[in-house]
Amino acid sequence: MEKEKKPRKQRSPRKAKTTTLPHKLKDNIFKTVFDEPRLFAEFLENFIPIDILKNISPDDIDDISERYTPLFSDNKDSDTVKRINLNGENLFVIGICEHESEVNYKSSFKMLIYIAYVLDDHIKENDKKYYDEMDKFGSTKLKLSTHIDFEYPPVLPIVFYDGAEKWTSEIYFANKTKMSEVFARYIPKFEYELISLNDYSRDDLVRYNNALSLIMLIDKVRRSEDMGVMFKDLPDNYVEAILDEEKIPPPLLKIISDCIKLLLTRVKVPKAEIEAVTEKIYARKVNEMFQILDGYSVTETRKIAKKEAEKEAEKKFVKKAYANKVKSAKYFISIGLSNSQIAKGTGLTKDEVEDLRKQ
Helix, strand or coil, X not given: CCXXXXXXXXXXXXXXXXXXXXXXXXXXXXXXHHHCHHHHHHHHHHHCCCHHHCCCCHHHEEECXXXXXXXXXXXXXXXXXXXXXXXXXXXXXXXXXXXXXXXXXXXXXXHHHXXXXXHHHHHHHHHHHHHHHHHHCXXXXXXXXXXXXXXXXXXXXXXXXXXXXXXXXXXEHHHHCCCCCCCHHHCCCCECEEEEHHHXXXXXXXXXXXXXXXXXXXXXXXXXXXXXXXXXXXXXXXXXXXXXXXXCCHHHHHHHHHHHHHHHHHCCCCHHHXXXXXXXXXXXXXXXXXHHHHCCCHHHHHHHHHXXXXXXXXXXXXXXXXXXXXXXXXXXXXXXXXXXXXXXXXXXXXXXXXHHHHC
């Protein structure tokens, strides 16, 4: 005899999450920025003091982050790995974006792990290509990495930090190792390039005259009160550069708009103000956008909003109180009280009671 099957419990449906911004942006704005080849090329040109990186084309940048970031559980959405075609040679750039309020003191060790994985992956990929190529000609199948003239590609480690506090983590890995003087020969010797937004003034960023500088300019705003200082008296050539359609096509404009939207949300700018700013961006009226931000103050806006809310609440209270008086007056009329008695009991005027009696 078959056992009677128990009915399955119906799971309550999960509420759909509502987000106004893409998931990547909510995790880390600069991961999204660095995923855009044009913005990443601008970053290398403006912030890395290596001449050979000044004229990299976005077409030379290949994002290979997905090969490595799943290996790490902390802040993996904030890190990026690029392979750059540098005059026919490979350059690997590892970017770690530190956007937390606290300094990450594991950065140099984390970078060491990344470097090892990147080089190991590069060796395996090239050995396989070389092995397959030799197999076509029936040659001895040797690994490319076993050749005496094999060299490893350069790896450029970068930490970008936009936190409010000063970056105090050690950039030299050897300095994080005990007895480094005694065992100096056996300790990996490298440092990462630290780009701290705190080290760049408003004028430093404005001089770059590009989309990335605009995003970083807004990222420097920690309080709404700072906006007036940050956007006051910007040079005309800066605004013209941001409006240039050749430099900023629609897809890039969308990224800039989303980034600015998130940054303004972070300093608690009201939604209506954010929408007004982003509309100006899409219309390429950046000068007007700056005017909005220049005169904006969260403190003042909150005061105005509070007064308006109090006025609205007062209107609702008066309207409800009057409705209750009318209801009471109609009842008193039905039981035969005089206009004077009803006016005294409800607070209505005799004329108002008379009008109710005629209805």
